[in-house]
Amino acid sequence: MAEVDSKKAVTSPRLKVTMVKALNMALDEQLAADEDVLLMGEDVGLDGGVFRVSDGLLAKYGKERIIDTPLAELGILGAAFGMSVYGLKPIVEIQFMAFIYEAIEQVFSHITRTRSRSRGRFTCNMVIRTPYGLGIKGPELHSDSTEAIFCHMPGLKVVVPSSPYNAKGLLAAAVADPDPVLFVEPARLYRGLKAHVPEEPYTVPLSKAEIIQEGSELTVIAWGSMLHKALEATEGYGAEVIDLLTLKPFDEDTILNSVKKTGRVVIVHEATGFCGLGAEISAFIGEHSILHLKAPVLRCTGPDAVVPMALLEKYYMPSVERIARTYKKVMEF
Amino acid sequence: MPYKTIKTINVRHLQILDESGHAADPAEASAFSDDQLKAFFKALLQLRIYNDLALSLQREGRIGTYPSYYGQEAAQAGSALAMEKADWLFPTFRETGVYLLMGLPATNLFRYWLGDERGMKIPEGINVMPMSVPVGSHIPHATGAAMAMKYKKRKEAAVAYFGDGASSRGDFHEALNMAGVYKAPAVFICMNNQWAISLPRSAQCAGDTIAQRAFSYGFEGLQVDGNDMLAVYKATKDALDKAKSGGGPTLIECITYRLGNHTTADDAKRYRSEAELAKWMGREPLKRFRAYMKDRGIWNEDYEKEVSAGIRADIDKAIKEAEATAPPELKEIILNTNAEQTARQVRELEENGWLK
Numbered sequence: 001m002a003e004v005d006s007k008k009a010v011t012s013p014r015l016k017v018t019m020v021k022a023l024n025m026a027l028d029e030q031l032a033a034d035e036d037v038l039l040m041g042e043d044v045g046l047d048g049g050v051f052r053v054s055d056g057l058l059a060k061y062g063k064e065r066i067i068d069t070p071l072a073e074l075g076i077l078g079a080a081f082g083m084s085v086y087g088l089k090p091i092v093e094i095q096f097m098a099f100i101y102e103a104i105e106q107v108f109s110h111i112t113r114t115r116s117r118s119r120g121r122f123t124c125n126m127v128i129r130t131p132y133g134l135g136i137k138g139p140e141l142h143s144d145s146t147e148a149i150f151c152h153m154p155g156l157k158v159v160v161p162s163s164p165y166n167a168k169g170l171l172a173a174a175v176a177d178p179d180p181v182l183f184v185e186p187a188r189l190y191r192g193l194k195a196h197v198p199e200e201p202y203t204v205p206l207s208k209a210e211i212i213q214e215g216s217e218l219t220v221i222a223w224g225s226m227l228h229k230a231l232e233a234t235e236g237y238g239a240e241v242i243d244l245l246t247l248k249p250f251d252e253d254t255i256l257n258s259v260k261k262t263g264r265v266v267i268v269h270e271a272t273g274f275c276g277l278g279a280e281i282s283a284f285i286g287e288h289s290i291l292h293l294k295a296p297v298l299r300c301t302g303p304d305a306v307v308p309m310a311l312l313e314k315y316y317m318p319s320v321e322r323i324a325r326t327y328k329k330v331m332e333f
Numbered sequence: 334m335p336y337k338t339i340k341t342i343n344v345r346h347l348q349i350l351d352e353s354g355h356a357a358d359p360a361e362a363s364a365f366s367d368d369q370l371k372a373f374f375k376a377l378l379q380l381r382i383y384n385d386l387a388l389s390l391q392r393e394g395r396i397g398t399y400p401s402y403y404g405q406e407a408a409q410a411g412s413a414l415a416m417e418k419a420d421w422l423f424p425t426f427r428e429t430g431v432y433l434l435m436g437l438p439a440t441n442l443f444r445y446w447l448g449d450e451r452g453m454k455i456p457e458g459i460n461v462m463p464m465s466v467p468v469g470s471h472i473p474h475a476t477g478a479a480m481a482m483k484y485k486k487r488k489e490a491a492v493a494y495f496g497d498g499a500s501s502r503g504d505f506h507e508a509l510n511m512a513g514v515y516k517a518p519a520v521f522i523c524m525n526n527q528w529a530i531s532l533p534r535s536a537q538c539a540g541d542t543i544a545q546r547a548f549s550y551g552f553e554g555l556q557v558d559g560n561d562m563l564a565v566y567k568a569t570k571d572a573l574d575k576a577k578s579g580g581g582p583t584l585i586e587c588i589t590y591r592l593g594n595h596t597t598a599d600d601a602k603r604y605r606s607e608a609e610l611a612k613w614m615g616r617e618p619l620k621r622f623r624a625y626m627k628d629r630g631i632w633n634e635d636y637e638k639e640v641s642a643g644i645r646a647d648i649d650k651a652i653k654e655a656e657a658t659a660p661p662e663l664k665e666i667i668l669n670t671n672a673e674q675t676a677r678q679v680r681e682l683e684e685n686g687w688l689k
């Protein structure tokens with residue numbers, strides 16, 4: 001798998017780590033820096049989380065700060081909300097993205113709304129971390145990619161890292177953000193790539209996309225685990241590849257500047273296309289940059305179907321070939 | 334004394350075979366005929382052998398992540414054998430053994446664990462829903478099916494299986510509450526195997542039994558020794574009879590133990606002690622049942638070997654069949670989303686070349 005490191009110059013000592021380790025480092029830093037930060041969720045303590053993202057933190061911070069909860073997603077997120085309005089900064093781990101569904105009421109009716117409902121008196125400084133996506137041969141409901149549903153809800157920020165470097169920095173920025181952030185981690189990349197990250201704390205700003213490859217013929221917009229396939233498929237084109245990083249609110253300027261240059265856009269995501277985030281990005285480009293477009297904005301996405309289990313998963317996910325076909329279509333328009 | 338006690342509850346516990354397998358309640362135990370005991374023993378062996386083979390297939394990479402039910406065979410077999418064909422079951426991913434005993438071909442189960450959705454295409458006539466994966470989310474379904482049975486005036490019952498962890502979820506409480514309100518013919522079977530991945534039962538809930546929760550919803554909850562197949566069978570049968578004769582729901586808490594890892598992706602050594610494991614190994618259900626069979630004079634080694642060999646041959650055949658099954662066609666990704674495809678889905682099938 002291609003190694004996507006940040007092009008930013010980093011002068012401090014660096015470690016070559018997986019995304020799991022980078023996230024673990026970020027959690028450790030946040031817990032060390034602020035005693036109001038807590039980590040809670042199922043199996044996050046003794047077991048170190050089912051993906052081991054919180055490995056070792058219980059021993060270091062104790063069970064009052066690394067909270068192994070009962071199996072109750074609604075209870076966990078509701079309680080985290082209560083903690084956060086009281087002034088704590090809970091980081092909640094939901095074991096897999098689909099297991100947040102029971103707790104949607106807490107997210108949509110309270111967590112995302114409280115600042116507005118109280119006109120700023122009560123706020124919710126919370127980070128909800130959860131893995132998403134296919135490629136891990138998971139059982140049913142372990143591979144959903146429903147980020148767009150959460151982007152639809154006013155009041156929530158949605159962030160998806162794509163490398164160990166930006167995972168660490170974005171998680172730090174998410175904790176620092178005064179509002180709730182859904183931090184969606186590509187399970188397929190947890191251990192799938194290693195990269196250098198600075199040992200010391202740093203942040204990667206929210207709402208800023210990163211151009212990971214410059215080009216002038218085609219703009220490719222992707223995030224998380226699809227980024228790497230989208231990048232691979234650009235061979236042969238002068239494609240500019242944008243790693244969106246924050247899905248909501250997304251970085252409008254970076255997108256428009258690139259569209260101005262290229263006039264051709266493909267958005268790649270694993271989630272089903274219908275009402276997917278690609279639709280919003282495409283509409284945005286149409287509304288703000290129609291005269292720069294030389295071709296319709298195309299999307300390469302998962303089909304309108306239930307996310308499959310292991311045997312069919314690789315066909316559901318946009319493959320490099322399928323993505324390349326979409327590029328070709330836009331280029332030949 | 335300003336505070337008066339206005340309510341006390343009594344939680345009953347059922348055990349028929351003691352921990353070493355001898356009859357703890359000889360009268361109850363002798364009510365089971367030799368033939369019945371042999372059928373029970375065969376079921377226990379079948380479940381044990383299937384699980385062992387599934388674990389070895391997983392180690393060889395021939396199936397995917399697999400949740401072993403090692404140690405819970407008596408609770409699964411005892412309850413499943415008490416069901417009638419017309420009853421409806423709502424199990425979890427841990428209840429592979431229940432599916433086998435309700436008649437789902439082992440081939441289906443191997444296909445499912447290989448990552449093939451067709452494995453959960455349950456044949457007509459078997460009223461068992463596909464395994465529930467979001468923990469606890471299916472418990473209200475049994476309530477609803479039971480309400481439907483009552484509405485249709487049929488002498489049937491609906492049964493939900495779930496774990497100790499699941500009993501912390503809201504769905505559990507909502508399901509039991511509604512079942513109590515409508516006196517639905519439902520049976521709620523909690524497989525308290527002491528662990529929810531790394532969380533021990535004691536950290537799951539401050540109350541000392543899961544069974545006692547039923548009383549807040551107006552019906553009985555009881556505990557049974559879940560490694561005692563006779564006790565599980567009797568408690569399930571009694572609850573089903575009660576449900577079918579208009580007595581309303583029952584919660585049965587089976588006290589058992591997950592002797593294996595949570596799934597093949599888990600390492601239980603990270604969070605539980607060898608001593609605890611050893612203690613429960615001593616109460617292992619198959620050994621207990623074998624001891625009772627000996628007491629009744631209906632067990633010897635050759636008999637077990639012969640029964641095992643038959644089971645083994647059937648399961649080996651199922652594995653062969655499962656592995657010889659052609660992979661699913663790509664169009665299956667889309668085909669069953671709805672009864673008919675949308676225009677968009679038709680386009681997606683064509684563009685992806687999935688119609689070939």
Ligand SMILES: Cc1ncc(C[n+]2csc(CCOP(=O)(O)OP(=O)(O)O)c2C)c(N)n1
Nearest residue numbers: 099427466467468496497498499528529530
């Ligand atoms: C809603 C939900 N949350 C989390 C998970 C991940 N998970 C799978 S099984 C499990 C523990 C379940 O414990 P229990 O209910 O006791 O059943 P057991 O696994 O012991 O059979 C967890 C946390 C899930 N499948 N669904």
Ligand SMILES: [Mg+2]
Nearest residue numbers: 496497528529
């Ligand atoms: Mg359990």
